[in-house]
Amino acid sequence: MYRTSLVFLALATALPASAQQMCPDEGANSPSALHETWILEGWEKRRGDPTFVFAEKLGRYYELDSPGVYYDDLAPGQATMRTPAEYGAMWEGPFNAMLSALHGISDPVQAIVGDRVASTTLEFVAQLEAPDGTLTAIFDRSQLGWECATDGRWVIRHEHNSAREATVEDIAEFLQPATTD
Numbered sequence: 001m002y003r004t005s006l007v008f009l010a011l012a013t014a015l016p017a018s019a020q021q022m023c024p025d026e027g028a029n030s031p032s033a034l035h036e037t038w039i040l041e042g043w044e045k046r047r048g049d050p051t052f053v054f055a056e057k058l059g060r061y062y063e064l065d066s067p068g069v070y071y072d073d074l075a076p077g078q079a080t081m082r083t084p085a086e087y088g089a090m091w092e093g094p095f096n097a098m099l100s101a102l103h104g105i106s107d108p109v110q111a112i113v114g115d116r117v118a119s120t121t122l123e124f125v126a127q128l129e130a131p132d133g134t135l136t137a138i139f140d141r142s143q144l145g146w147e148c149a150t151d152g153r154w155v156i157r158h159e160h161n162s163a164r165e166a167t168v169e170d171i172a173e174f175l176q177p178a179t180t181d
Contacts, residue, residue, distance in 0.1 A: 002097045021152035022115065031118040031146045031154050034061065038156075039124045039142065040176060044100040047129075052095045055090025063155050064088070068145075071162040072139075084156070099129040104174035106139060118146040118154065125171035126163075137166040 024030050028037075042058040055064055062084035070087035071080045076094060081087040093113035097099065121143045128136045145158030 015173055021148070021150065022152050023148035025113045029153065030111075031120045031144070032109045032112055034146075034154055035111075035120040035122055035142070035144055037174075038106060038144070039103050039122075040105070042101075043095075043101060044103055044176070045095065045098060047100050049163060052092060054092055055085070058088065059084075059157050060153075063149060066155070066157070068157040068159075070156075070159045071115050072159070072163075074140075074161070074163050087159070097131060099131060099133070100127075101129045102128070102175050104171070104176050106171070106174045116148045118148075120144050120146065125166065125174045127168060127171060135168050137168045137171045138163040139166050139171065140164075 027033065038058070038061050042061065045052060045123050064085040065083055067082055068084065069080060069082065070084065071078075075081075075090060081090060081091060105122060108123050109120050109122040111118060111120045121141070123126050123139060123141050126140060128138070130136070140161050140163040143158075143160045144156050146154040147157045149155045
């Protein structure tokens, strides 16, 4: 954690003050709110949804070719990726193979927000439906490291997700209800 903080500090001081814009620390574009929408909207998949393209669905949370550290213990081969573009490419095949991926928040976001960097942590649940109809349920602790980009928006520079198995019954109370259009 200490090394991560040093990396964020270095990133935050790399730009001259005149080139930096302030990022919001409250509201819909704050790191706390963004972490929630990142999981609840970005990674949500319902039967019949269009093909998942990482850059289209989640690109707003990243600078796709910028360096960072992106890790999820459910990732194929538990690989650590160095750019969001690589991270997204790794997920497109497995995510598109699923019939659905439903999410909810089980432990609300906690945040430390500075002028240039922020760290957010929350726990979410996911119910993943395989092509054969098999359901997998997890609790997942998610930590995101954010940087205030020069355009005044928060972008993810560090991601760490760690999952533990659950039952469908364990997570049911946290899942978002289905929406009807």
